[in-house]
Amino acid sequence: MSRLSVVFRHCAHQVAKLLRGAKVVDVPVEQPPQFELIINLRTAKALGVEISPGLISCANNTIE
Structure with missing residues (x-):
């Protein structure tokens, strides 16, 4: 589902x-x-936002 x-x-x-x-x-x-953490790395890069590796490791899903 x-x-x-x-x-x-x-x-x-x-x-x-x-x-x-x-x-x-x-x-x-x-x-x-339940909550999910999904990080869009492509958008973060386009905005110039640096996401720490620790936060990325906590994410349920990442979008490259």
Whole structure:
């Protein structure tokens, strides 16, 4: 399942709660269960931003 479909599914659950009559103030703010760090090295280079090797090693994915 793609990351985007997980976000859409989560959003649909929130909307369903509201459509079933829940008040907006009663629907809790929820965070995704997992975060990903993706670094676009090509864009960083184009902007002149240097990214430390330590941060790159922590990334889940890098875009060359």
